[in-house]
Amino acid sequence: MNTGEKHPTWTIGRLAAAAGVHVETVRYYQRRALLPIPSRVYGSIRRYHQEDLDRLNFIRHAQQAGFSLDEIAELLALGEKRCHEIQMIAERRLHEVGTRIESLHRVKHQLSGLIDACKRGEEMDAPIDCPLYLRIRED
Secondary structure (H helix, E strand, O other): OEOOOOOOEEOHHHHHHHHOOOHHHHHHHHHOOOOOOOOOOEOOEOOEOHHHHHHHHHHHHHHHOOOOHHHHHHHHHHOOOOHHHHHHHHHHHHHHHHHHHHHHHHHHHHHHHHHHHHHHHHHOOOOOOOHHHHHHHHO
């Protein structure tokens, strides 16, 4: 951090460390237009400001809340004053998460049944073809 200025600035490495991400993550977000690329004001070194760190933290927290990068781009474009539109994006994400959870519950139930079938075959000490393997092969 450069403390000799009125407003502190960071190099990309320091910015990434402050946000708890890798430098390549910062560059990736820049390529995705989620984070602006600062101009080179000190020779060939780009300097980042508090707003960049705030935006990077917003992206990270939105990801932790389950939003995709495309959805995060929408949120950033809307800004904090567009609550209804942001709510709609969150409701859409919530619906997708619910659908995914239902699908995972079905997978869990199916796997449990296949594992039980394998255990029954072992208990009978019979030379049977593995039901789990056969089911996966059929799909």
